[in-house]
Amino acid sequence: MSLWYALLDAQPWEMLHWDFMKNAFLAVLLMAPLFGLTSTMIVTGRMSFFSDALGHAAFTGIAIGAICGLSSPTWAAVLFALGFSVLFSFVRSRSHQTADTLIGVFSSTAVALGIFIATAGGGSFTKYNKYLIGDILSVTPGEIGMLALVLLAVVVFWVLMGNRLTLAAVHPQLASSRGVPVELVQGAFTAAVAVVVTLAISWVGLLILNSLLVLPAAAARNVSRNLKQYHGFSVLFALAAGIGGLTASYYLGASAGASISLTLAVIFAVSLCFRKARA
Amino acid sequence: MITGPHHGSCGDSCCLKLQNVSVTIGTDRILEEVNLHVHCGQLLALIGPNGAGKSTVLKAILGQRAYSGVIQFSVPGQRHRHPPRIGYVPQSPAFDPGDPVSVEDLFACCMSRRPAFLGLSREMRETVERSLARVHGEELVKKRVGSLSGGELQRVLLALALEPVPNILILDEPLSGVDVEGMATLMDMLDELRRTYDLSILMTTHDFSLLPRYADQVVLIDHRVLCQGTAEEVLSSPEFARVFHRKGAAE
Numbered sequence: 001m002s003l004w005y006a007l008l009d010a011q012p013w014e015m016l017h018w019d020f021m022k023n024a025f026l027a028v029l030l031m032a033p034l035f036g037l038t039s040t041m042i043v044t045g046r047m048s049f050f051s052d053a054l055g056h057a058a059f060t061g062i063a064i065g066a067i068c069g070l071s072s073p074t075w076a077a078v079l080f081a082l083g084f085s086v087l088f089s090f091v092r093s094r095s096h097q098t099a100d101t102l103i104g105v106f107s108s109t110a111v112a113l114g115i116f117i118a119t120a121g122g123g124s125f126t127k128y129n130k131y132l133i134g135d136i137l138s139v140t141p142g143e144i145g146m147l148a149l150v151l152l153a154v155v156v157f158w159v160l161m162g163n164r165l166t167l168a169a170v171h172p173q174l175a176s177s178r179g180v181p182v183e184l185v186q187g188a189f190t191a192a193v194a195v196v197v198t199l200a201i202s203w204v205g206l207l208i209l210n211s212l213l214v215l216p217a218a219a220a221r222n223v224s225r226n227l228k229q230y231h232g233f234s235v236l237f238a239l240a241a242g243i244g245g246l247t248a249s250y251y252l253g254a255s256a257g258a259s260i261s262l263t264l265a266v267i268f269a270v271s272l273c274f275r276k277a278r279a
Numbered sequence: 280m281i282t283g284p285h286h287g288s289c290g291d292s293c294c295l296k297l298q299n300v301s302v303t304i305g306t307d308r309i310l311e312e313v314n315l316h317v318h319c320g321q322l323l324a325l326i327g328p329n330g331a332g333k334s335t336v337l338k339a340i341l342g343q344r345a346y347s348g349v350i351q352f353s354v355p356g357q358r359h360r361h362p363p364r365i366g367y368v369p370q371s372p373a374f375d376p377g378d379p380v381s382v383e384d385l386f387a388c389c390m391s392r393r394p395a396f397l398g399l400s401r402e403m404r405e406t407v408e409r410s411l412a413r414v415h416g417e418e419l420v421k422k423r424v425g426s427l428s429g430g431e432l433q434r435v436l437l438a439l440a441l442e443p444v445p446n447i448l449i450l451d452e453p454l455s456g457v458d459v460e461g462m463a464t465l466m467d468m469l470d471e472l473r474r475t476y477d478l479s480i481l482m483t484t485h486d487f488s489l490l491p492r493y494a495d496q497v498v499l500i501d502h503r504v505l506c507q508g509t510a511e512e513v514l515s516s517p518e519f520a521r522v523f524h525r526k527g528a529a530e
Binding site: 040044158159162163164166167170171173174176177178220221224225226227228229230231 | 341343367369370374375377378379380381383384385387388389391392393394395396397398421423424436439
C-alpha cells in the first residue's frame with residue numbers, strides 16, 4: 001500500500017493526494033476487471049435482472065447478520081445470497097413460471113424481508129443507507145485486499161470455466177450434448193455472482209451495483225464481433241467509467257458510484273451508434 | 280407395419296437399436312414402446328406431427344431424457360460395451376443475434392480448455408479450418424453465430440458435430456429455417472459425409488419432399504411407431520395420410 005501511496009503522491013493531480021482518493025482509485029482499478037468480466041457472463045447468460053435480485057438478497061442478509069449481532073454482517077450476507085440463489089434455481093426448475101416472474105417474486109420478497117428485519121422493534125433504517133447507496137470513498141485498505149482476492153478468484157474461475165459457461169449460456173442443448181453439465185456450471189456461476197455482488201454491495205451500494213454488473217458488457221456487445229473483443233471492451237469500458245466517474249465525482253461533489261454508472265450509461269449510448277455503423 | 284429393407288453393411292449387428300423405449304414426463308406418456316434400428320451407413324428420417332415425440336427419441340438416445348426400455352449401440356470392429364461417438368446437431372434457431380460469439384469462438388468453447396476469450400491457439404485455428412472445410416464453410420470462420428443464415432448455421436453445427444468424426448450423427452430438424460436451395464445443398468452434403476465416413480445418420484424433419492431421394496428408411500411416429508419403411512412406402516401409407524391430413528399439416 002505504501003508503494004501505491006508514494007506512486008500517487010508523485011503524480012501532479014491534486015485529487016490523488018488524498019488518502020481516501022488513493023484507496024478509491026486502487027479499488028476502482030481492481031473493480032474494473034472484476035465487474036467487466038462478471039458482466040460479460042451475466043449479460044450472455046441473460047441474468048441481468050437476477051444479479052439485481054441477488055443484490056436485494058444480499059441486503060437482506062446484511063440486515064439478518066446485523067440483527068444477529070455479527071460485527072461484520074457481510075459474511076452472513078454471502079451465505080444468505082448463496083442460499084437465495086440455490087432456492088431460486090430449485091424453484092425455477094420445478095415451476096412453470098418464467099424466470100423474470102420468479103425473479104420479481106424473489107427480489108421483492110427479499111427486500112421486504114430485509115426492511116422488515118431491519119426495522120422490526122422500531123429499529124432505525126439509517127445505518128443501512130451505506131448498503132443502498134454505497135461509498136467507494138470510504139473503502140479501507142483491508143477491503144481493497146479482499147477485492148484483490150475476489151478478483152483473483154474470478155479470474156481463475158473464468159479461465160477454468162469460461163468456455164463451458166459461454167457454451168451453456170448461448171446454446172444449452174449443444175452444451176449438454178458436448179458433455180457440459182449445464183445446470184452445475186450455471187449453478188457455480190450463480191454462486192460466484194452471489195459472492196461478488198454481496199462483497200461489492202458495501203462499496204458501491206445496491207442501487208448502483210446492477211448497472212456495473214450489466215452496462216460494461218451491454219456496451220461491449222454493441223461493438224464486439226468475438227469473445228476476445230467482448231471481454232476486452234467490457235473491461236476497458238469498466239475501467240474508463242471507473243476512472244472517469246471517480247474523477248467527475250471528485251470535482252462535482254456527487255456520489256462516486258452514481259458518477260461511474262452514469263459514465264457507463266454514456267459509453268453504452270455511444271456504443272449503440274457504433275452498432276449501427278457496424279451493422 | 281411395414282419393415283424396411285436393409286441397405287446397411289453391418290450384417291446382423293445394427294449401429295443403433297431402440298427396443299421398447301418409453302418416456303413418461305409427469306403424467307404424460309411421450310413415447311410408447313418405440314422400436315428403431317439404424318443400420319450402419321444408413322440415413323433414417325424420423326417424421327411425425329408436432330409434439331409426436333421426435334425430439335424426445337433423440338434426447339433419449341443422447342442420454343438427456345430418462346427412458347425405460349433398451350437403447351443399444353454397437354460399432355463394427357469394436358467391443359460391444361464401447362460407446363460409439365455420437366455427433367449431435369441440435370434444433371437450431373437458438374443463437375441470440377447479439378451474442379458476440381464468432382464461429383471459431385464456438386468451436387473453441389466446444390473443443391478446447393483454453394479460454395476462448397483469450398483468443399485461439401494456432402492449433403485450434405487449424406482444427407476449425409479443417410472442420411469447416413468438411414462442410415464447405417471456410418468463409419464462415421470469423422462470422423458471428425447470430426448473423427448466420429439458417430443454412431450456414433446448420434453447416435456450422437454439422438461441422439462441430441463432425442469433429443471428431445462420429446459413428447452416429449443425429450440431427451434435430453436440420454432443415455427448418457433453411458431455404459429450398461439450402462435444403463438440397465445440406466442433404467447432398469449429408470449424403471457425401473455418410474459415404475465418406477461411413478456414418479449412420481438419424482434425423483427428424485418436417486420436410487418430406489427430399490426423403491425419397493436421400494432417406495434409406497423413414498419412420499412415422501406419433502408417440503409410438505405408426506409406420507416404417509422406405510420413403511415411398513411411408514409417404515403413401517394410410518397412417519401417413521391419416522396423421523397429416525387430419526392434423527392439417529402444411530406439408
